[in-house]
Amino acid sequence: MLAPFPQIVDMRCLAPVETTKPSSLAAQIVPRFQSIIQRGRLSLLILSLAYLCSACNASEAESTKKEAGKKRAVPVVVATATQKTIPIQLSATGTVEAYSTVSVKSQVGGQLTGVYFQQGQNVNKGDLLFKIDSRPLQAALMQANAAKAKDLALVKQAQANVLKAIADVNQAKANVVKDKAQATNADVQAQRYASLLNKGAISKEQAQQYQTTAEAQQATVKADQGGVANAQAAVAAAQADVQNALAAVASDEAAIDNAKVQLSYTSIYAPIAGRTGSLKLTQGNLVKANAANAEDSLITISQIHPIYVNFSIPQRLLPDIKKYSANGKLEVDALPPKDAGHPVRGELTFVDSGVNTQTGTIQLKGTFANADERLFPGQFVNVVLKLSEEPNAITVPSQAVQSGQQGQFVYVVKPDKTAEMRPISVGDTVKNETVIKQGLKSGEQVVIDGQFNLVAGAIVQVKPEVGSKR
Numbered sequence: 001m002l003a004p005f006p007q008i009v010d011m012r013c014l015a016p017v018e019t020t021k022p023s024s025l026a027a028q029i030v031p032r033f034q035s036i037i038q039r040g041r042l043s044l045l046i047l048s049l050a051y052l053c054s055a056c057n058a059s060e061a062e063s064t065k066k067e068a069g070k071k072r073a074v075p076v077v078v079a080t081a082t083q084k085t086i087p088i089q090l091s092a093t094g095t096v097e098a099y100s101t102v103s104v105k106s107q108v109g110g111q112l113t114g115v116y117f118q119q120g121q122n123v124n125k126g127d128l129l130f131k132i133d134s135r136p137l138q139a140a141l142m143q144a145n146a147a148k149a150k151d152l153a154l155v156k157q158a159q160a161n162v163l164k165a166i167a168d169v170n171q172a173k174a175n176v177v178k179d180k181a182q183a184t185n186a187d188v189q190a191q192r193y194a195s196l197l198n199k200g201a202i203s204k205e206q207a208q209q210y211q212t213t214a215e216a217q218q219a220t221v222k223a224d225q226g227g228v229a230n231a232q233a234a235v236a237a238a239q240a241d242v243q244n245a246l247a248a249v250a251s252d253e254a255a256i257d258n259a260k261v262q263l264s265y266t267s268i269y270a271p272i273a274g275r276t277g278s279l280k281l282t283q284g285n286l287v288k289a290n291a292a293n294a295e296d297s298l299i300t301i302s303q304i305h306p307i308y309v310n311f312s313i314p315q316r317l318l319p320d321i322k323k324y325s326a327n328g329k330l331e332v333d334a335l336p337p338k339d340a341g342h343p344v345r346g347e348l349t350f351v352d353s354g355v356n357t358q359t360g361t362i363q364l365k366g367t368f369a370n371a372d373e374r375l376f377p378g379q380f381v382n383v384v385l386k387l388s389e390e391p392n393a394i395t396v397p398s399q400a401v402q403s404g405q406q407g408q409f410v411y412v413v414k415p416d417k418t419a420e421m422r423p424i425s426v427g428d429t430v431k432n433e434t435v436i437k438q439g440l441k442s443g444e445q446v447v448i449d450g451q452f453n454l455v456a457g458a459i460v461q462v463k464p465e466v467g468s469k470r
Helices: 023-071 135-199 204-264 315-325
Strands: 074-080 082-104 110-115 128-132 267-269 274-276 299-314 331-335 344-351 361-368 380-397 402-404 407-413 419-423 425-430 433-438 445-449 460-462
Touching: 074 407, 082 274, 082 315, 082 361, 082 425, 135 204, 299 315, 299 344, 299 380, 315 344, 315 361, 315 380, 331 361, 361 380, 380 425, 380 445
Parallel strands: 074 460
Antiparallel strands: 074 445, 082 299, 082 380, 110 128, 128 267, 274 299, 299 361, 331 344, 331 380, 344 361, 380 433, 402 407, 407 419, 407 445, 425 433
16 A cells, blocks of 8 residues: 655754754754655655556546447437428317307296206207196286286276266267357347347337347357366376277287296297206206306306307417418317327417416417317317418428437438437427428438437438338
């Protein structure tokens, strides 16, 4: 073993000092310390040489390993860079939402007498769903019809009274005409006898008699005119009775219509086409009218043809949505779980009017025909929104792209079967394919498996991809 490094000695101790001891003692101490120092320096030199030798050996081993890696063929799987049209897409997670949902409730109370569907069944708009006991409402309709018949009779009676009052008016007018004629004749007689009285042909009593008769006739005419006014007032009153009776009939008709409407509520039909949910009540149960709680509804129908898929994107992507949607409707693909290979195709139909300030996202909705019913309300799906297409893009499988200290790169297999580490610039990734913006040409082969055993310039042995036919 090497001698341990000696402790540091203050060299000032080696300087000659005055001492009472003999000088031969100093001569013995100084050489001993110098020997110790020389042995320490020698130990340091030996350690340094050992370290340098080990580093050189490691460097030579690494170099030898690289050289061996280049000479030994490394088995790899390759793929060819292709040029194709790549869609520009956005991906998100969405939730399927019914196009519309209706909670069916009864508008009248009563006993449920019939259920005409199975829960979970698809129904069409207008299909009969339930029947409620209609007997009380049928009785109410009959009562309303009877009240109308009674009031119609009153209308006819009032109309007859009007006719009678009009006849009375005509009679009163005739009396006025007759009495006016008699009054005129009596007035003429009174004037003639007044002239005879002035001539002394008759007595004063006779003249006064005719004058009294004329005045009486005038009073009769005035009375007849009052009778005409009274008869006309009776006509107006009779006409008012007719209007009141007609109003009563109109009220009865409204009551009949209301009774018919209430009676129609005893048969409940599907308001929309869709799929029924869980049945809340069965035949024989009592039904509440206009139940306030959703739990008291008879059935829930969800329209799933068409259907919505609700999803959100970051607000920074909103300008892209506006840009590409200006050219027309954008396509949306929904990929149900365990069925991602067959997306359901729809189109973007809704962009929310504002950004959610809590999440920094904006809500979008796609509408899907859903003819095969692969989408169900409440289902989580992967959503791919296609914005546009990038023609003539160079693509490689995503597993070919590697990351290093200098950035991203791929291993390119050259015609001489050696590997070249090629720096690249990447774009979007679509369906496990990555767009290469710079660094590759169409037709070049890149390594997609076995990269970790490669170094630049290594010889490669191309082996078939697992599952391929060779």
